[in-house]
Amino acid sequence: MKTIYKYGRNIFLAVCLCATGVSCEDFFETKPYDFVAPETFYTNEKECTMALAGVYYTLVTEAIYGNFYSCMLSNIDDLSYYQRQSGQLTSQVYGNDHNPSNQHVWGVWKALYKGINNANMLLDNIDKADMDENVRTRIKGEARFLRAYYHFLLVQAWHEVPLRKESFKDVNNSALKATPNKEALDWIVQEMEACVDMVDDSAYDKSPSYVKKTTVMGILARVYLWRAGNPNNGGKADYEKAAYWANEVKKSGKHQLNPDMEQFWKNLAADQYDEVYNESMWEAEFIGNRSADGLGNYTDGRIGNVIGNIQKGSNAVGYSYGFYAPTLILWDLYEDGDKRRDLYIAPYQINNKDAQVKWKKNQIVQRSCGKFRREWEPSSQKEKNWTPENYPILRYADVLLMLAEAENEANQGPTALAYECINAVRSRAGLTDPLSGLSYEDFQQEVRDERGRELCFESLRKYDLVRWGIYVEAIHDKLGAAVNDSRWATGNQYQGAKDYVTRTQAKHQFMPIPTKELDVNGELQQNDYWK
Numbered sequence: 001m002k003t004i005y006k007y008g009r010n011i012f013l014a015v016c017l018c019a020t021g022v023s024c025e026d027f028f029e030t031k032p033y034d035f036v037a038p039e040t041f042y043t044n045e046k047e048c049t050m051a052l053a054g055v056y057y058t059l060v061t062e063a064i065y066g067n068f069y070s071c072m073l074s075n076i077d078d079l080s081y082y083q084r085q086s087g088q089l090t091s092q093v094y095g096n097d098h099n100p101s102n103q104h105v106w107g108v109w110k111a112l113y114k115g116i117n118n119a120n121m122l123l124d125n126i127d128k129a130d131m132d133e134n135v136r137t138r139i140k141g142e143a144r145f146l147r148a149y150y151h152f153l154l155v156q157a158w159h160e161v162p163l164r165k166e167s168f169k170d171v172n173n174s175a176l177k178a179t180p181n182k183e184a185l186d187w188i189v190q191e192m193e194a195c196v197d198m199v200d201d202s203a204y205d206k207s208p209s210y211v212k213k214t215t216v217m218g219i220l221a222r223v224y225l226w227r228a229g230n231p232n233n234g235g236k237a238d239y240e241k242a243a244y245w246a247n248e249v250k251k252s253g254k255h256q257l258n259p260d261m262e263q264f265w266k267n268l269a270a271d272q273y274d275e276v277y278n279e280s281m282w283e284a285e286f287i288g289n290r291s292a293d294g295l296g297n298y299t300d301g302r303i304g305n306v307i308g309n310i311q312k313g314s315n316a317v318g319y320s321y322g323f324y325a326p327t328l329i330l331w332d333l334y335e336d337g338d339k340r341r342d343l344y345i346a347p348y349q350i351n352n353k354d355a356q357v358k359w360k361k362n363q364i365v366q367r368s369c370g371k372f373r374r375e376w377e378p379s380s381q382k383e384k385n386w387t388p389e390n391y392p393i394l395r396y397a398d399v400l401l402m403l404a405e406a407e408n409e410a411n412q413g414p415t416a417l418a419y420e421c422i423n424a425v426r427s428r429a430g431l432t433d434p435l436s437g438l439s440y441e442d443f444q445q446e447v448r449d450e451r452g453r454e455l456c457f458e459s460l461r462k463y464d465l466v467r468w469g470i471y472v473e474a475i476h477d478k479l480g481a482a483v484n485d486s487r488w489a490t491g492n493q494y495q496g497a498k499d500y501v502t503r504t505q506a507k508h509q510f511m512p513i514p515t516k517e518l519d520v521n522g523e524l525q526q527n528d529y530w531k
Helices: 013-019 045-060 062-066 068-073 103-128 133-158 181-195 213-228 236-252 261-270 328-333 396-411 416-428 440-455 461-467 471-483 492-503 515-520
Strands: 080-082 280-284 324-326 348-350 356-358 391-395
Touching: 045 062, 045 103, 045 133, 062 068, 062 103, 062 280, 068 103, 068 133, 080 492, 103 133, 103 515, 133 181, 133 213, 181 213, 213 236, 213 280, 213 391, 213 396, 213 461, 236 396, 261 280, 280 396, 324 328, 328 440, 328 471, 391 396, 396 416, 396 440, 416 440, 440 461, 461 471, 471 492
Parallel strands: none
Antiparallel strands: 080 324, 280 391, 348 356
16 A cells, blocks of 8 residues: 555555554654644644545445445345345334434434534635645545535435534534525535536546546536436436536546456455556545454455355455345346346355355345455455455446436437447447437436446445436335245245335435434424425
């Protein structure tokens, strides 16, 4: 790992070391701080860089992309279910049996607002630092973007939440009402658009753990697609903006699809940057695994452990629970010849003798997510539950599919650019028959199916279903039919998905405001979906 000053492997390393009590002197030549006073900190570039690392660190907590947000809140939908006995889904988000007191709902909420406050502290104080103005502008841009992104995750998951634009200073004056949804989204896109020309556009190009210009553009496309759909219904204008920003990424020429899909996922498992294709545009970068690293340097990642292929192997191969499994809907989406099926849905499990055991042809929903495989981690000594595998936040395949969707929606029919984008993703998957001559409705369905095939298990599908206005229909009707299909395995291990279908209501499109937040914020009320 290089140091942060050389645009190196891990911007979070300093904070990880500080959080675990290991001296940061080798990297920053200063002591770590559990608490810093604004009056004496933020005085120079080094201290502001450390503060920025603290803002980024939110991404690699267990509460966000390490597990709670990425998996428990966001990876159960019509294509992925939690493969455990029905009783183990009781009171859990992944069983749609949660309430406002759920610890994971609170954990995500608290972590995101902590990241927002860290960003506000930096932004409130950076102007007094003695530093190069270009560096100051870049750090401001990254902090502002991350603050807006954390707010977007909150709005996307909870619908209406308080916008916190200033750092937390007085517990007696901290209560805030929820910001109306449209106002919040307006502010988020304004903030992100202001950051486009502030963040780096050269030195970080090969480093997906940093926010750079194309990262901001790609996330802007995602936010505009969200704003265009249900329940915001921004319509044509927002689809046009989504298409604009996604096309700006495409026109930059800085990203391509990696023709070797398996290698793409192996790179994430091994913390390797692909500097040829740069398909991974932004990822949560985890380090260490709590056993192999004698220094004790680690983040709280469980990617490959809670989500990933089932592995009961030794610490040389790695252990994975394989909680997240494919539904029949996902299996049936794949056409003959699609190379993604057996890559994204693992065709084998690894037993306690480190041997691969292939699934039978009729064992479909017994399988698990194949994108994250601990056997691909380079360490020969793997800790059972904690992993260094990175998690994709934004990749170029997603940008192409967002561009295809936005073009079709804005023009009420597929354009040549829309066909180019979707066919590029399909061609990489081995589907040699390009799409053409489709109606608006048929192309819309093809994009939705292609997003499922390509982006399954990446914390995106649930929010796609919500913005398309079909979340309840997809779970109740389509997944409901799938769990009653004769191919669905019997037994209590697979009953949980049926209970999930039965429990799902319109309110489950969004999370409830946590009880602990309502207890301390007298201005905030439970969101309308959960009243």
